[in-house]
Amino acid sequence: MTSTLTDPAALPGWTTDPAARAAARLDRSGFDPGSDPDAVVVAGSVDEVAAVLAHATATGTPVVVRGAGSGLSGGAVAGAGSIVLDLSGLDRIVEISPADEYAVVEAGVITADLDAAAAAHGLRYAPDPASLAISTIGGNIATNAGGLRCAKYGVTRDSVLGLDVVLADGRRISTGRRTVKGVAGYDLTGLFVGSEGTLGVVVGATLRLRPAPVATATLAAWFDGIGAAAAAAAAITAARLQPSVAELLDTACLTAIAEAGGPAPRGGAFLLVQTDGFGADAEIDAVRAVVEPLAGPGSVEVAADPAGAEALLATRRAGLPALERLGRVLVEDVAVPRSRLAEAVGAIAAISDRTGIRIATMAHAGDGNLHPILVLEPGRELDEQVWACAGEVFTTALRLGGTLTGEHGVGLLKRRWLRDELGDDVVDLQQQLRAVFDPRGVLNPGKAI
Amino acid sequence: MTSTLTDPAALPGWTTDPAARAAARLDRSGFDPGSDPDAVVVAGSVDEVAAVLAHATATGTPVVVRGAGSGLSGGAVAGAGSIVLDLSGLDRIVEISPADEYAVVEAGVITADLDAAAAAHGLRYAPDPASLAISTIGGNIATNAGGLRCAKYGVTRDSVLGLDVVLADGRRISTGRRTVKGVAGYDLTGLFVGSEGTLGVVVGATLRLRPAPVATATLAAWFDGIGAAAAAAAAITAARLQPSVAELLDTACLTAIAEAGGPAPRGGAFLLVQTDGFGADAEIDAVRAVVEPLAGPGSVEVAADPAGAEALLATRRAGLPALERLGRVLVEDVAVPRSRLAEAVGAIAAISDRTGIRIATMAHAGDGNLHPILVLEPGRELDEQVWACAGEVFTTALRLGGTLTGEHGVGLLKRRWLRDELGDDVVDLQQQLRAVFDPRGVLNPGKAI
Known part of the structure; x- marks a missing residue:
């Protein structure tokens, strides 16, 4: 068998160049494995992918697959002993x-x-x-x-x-x-x-x-605080409306945007809602009707045209860049049942107060998915206190009936809490399933489950 | 271990009564296992379900779970040697x-x-x-x-x-x-x-x-034949509209409805479309605009009110009962890419002509899911020729890039063709997954994969 295997080192995309290895070591999670991978293979074809994997299984070599390296949970970080399989060239x-x-x-x-x-x-x-x-x-x-x-x-x-x-x-x-x-x-x-x-x-x-929807309508509203904004999001749900987008920014986000030279906050919380389809305008009117009583007077705007919609979207878009100007960020990702949204944002603000680590929260309010963004003071590293603070955010989500990760994945960062969410029997079953697909454990070992 | 197991025969819902066993032998697939199950347990609690399964695994006894017995693929049929676990009482x-x-x-x-x-x-x-x-x-x-x-x-x-x-x-x-x-x-x-x-x-x-949508709009259209009706369905897709319902009946269906005393056919094919949401009326107008050129003059109706919508829906609803009056039916279920819908209906009609077995086809046109309904002459059983005819329908779907089953499941009826669709490697993997969950093979053995 082994004699018929292609040695990946013979593939045109194979390199052990130190710069290439260093470039394939990290993703955007902030986690550093402490060493570079042994090699990188930029796959030129599916046949080459198959050759790399057959060899990996035959030799017991860990393989870390990499796309753009934009992951936020450490799923693509790769250290010594592993080969990075880069699929970015398979882009047809x-x-x-x-x-x-x-x-x-x-x-x-x-x-x-x-x-x-x-x-x-x-x-x-x-x-x-x-x-x-x-x-x-x-x-x-x-x-x-x-x-x-x-x-x-x-x-x-x-x-x-x-x-x-x-x-x-x-x-x-x-x-x-x-x-x-x-x-x-x-x-x-x-x-x-x-x-x-x-x-x-x-x-x-x-x-x-x-x-693609024939029409999109956009509304923005400012509120005294997160409680009123979350109540508005809940009121939209209770009215059985179905926005395509419902984004919420907390006070810390709005403050950061102002500090970065963006628009001054018009309240302590911001909600952006879009509806789409043939009834977009009628549905945004229905959204306005339930949101307006909860926002201050003059605090609700509906865009009259695409340029107006862009202006309203600007506040949401300014959030992350503003936070990144303040220091290194750790973008977290938890989800809770929508009815617990205000409670979650409040609990996260309390964690920030208690730990002294600045946390600003943006949320996809339509599905209870929160992105608490930890902002480190200039010069500060992702030390144990920072990870402990993130851990408090995760356990808060679990306590509120939510999940460790809404959309970023478990990667390396969240494995420690996975059994708390899933239970031992479920994690054990998942490991057995993994073994069916990958009996030698060469595919991204130490990640995900 | 075994000594701590609850014997299911001690549960209050356990019975070996011949009538109860006979009633749990069949589902609505038409497949007869040829014998009754050994016993039926009507579960009164999840604890009882757990007791039945623990005992089944300990003793290697096959368990067939049953809800309403309304399945159409044989997933719930049960013969000698098996216990039926009836969950219909867990209805909170x-x-x-x-x-x-x-x-x-x-x-x-x-x-x-x-x-x-x-x-x-x-x-x-x-x-x-x-x-x-x-x-x-x-x-x-x-x-x-x-x-x-x-x-x-x-x-x-x-x-x-x-x-x-x-x-x-x-x-x-x-x-x-x-x-x-x-x-x-x-x-x-x-x-x-x-x-x-x-x-x-x-x-x-x-x-x-x-x-629940705030509004629903309903349109019905009659066409010369299936080709024009499928073209209308394709035109709706091409116009990037998104009906909530798009149902198509072929000539054989419409003929059967007329034979059963229902409305006389106004064409050789029928398409029923519903849109919903805030833009339901505007979207149905857009549907009408693309459908009308393909239907005959006066062959498109949009309901003005709920009563009108019910009248239009009546034709769709009359389909299956009309066919059931003509003889025993075998309701089949395949799916093809939407663009192959007309080809699929045509190929099925050709199978009907060739085999002499009457087949009428209803389709969920919005997702390419066809229900070819085989109608047997009075007195005819589900003999080998009937199953061979159904087999031709399945392989037709596969030939057109589709699947053996859109929504009814594989059950017993379609296992023979599963490797043709999925390939050996995938079926083998699935069997390995099954073994992780059920190492002794007691859960509905012989079904699904």
């Missing part, structure tokens, strides 16, 4: 079917590029993680990435119809289908989505595209 | 959270009952299989049931947030969460959905509810 949009509203893509396609290609047919790729201009579809699939529009259109898993996967031993399989419905066999597609490179290497995907 | 709606838009239910809840309970809060449970008045949520989950509204709102899997499951050895686990988003660990929830009772016994579920 193979097919867009306007008639069947799907796209077939390679894993390295940049998410925004797919969305743009779909737009040419009046379609769009619904999941819109904040990283969409730089992150790859493969990375989005690995973490089951979310985004703003998930409130109405679901997460990455809801847009994946089928996958092309190379298994740990180099075999290639396809899962799923090109039809919207289908129940033949277990849902391997859904199992691979969010598995963070531990069950197989996703090299291609068939993705559902959706009609 | 435990919680409805209007604030978080979810419901917590036991597996035996009737789907329509949940939908009605949700309606009291302006919500609905989106999946609407044709069986919803009789089928259980547990059965819907087992088969990943679909329905008419899937075109816009997805299948059962898209509405399941979390599950309570009893494993084969009697351990109880919970999967998923009560938040809309969450990526901690592998997606076990999605894996259990559609697994037809082979990975564990789903005893409860946390289900996503969605806002």
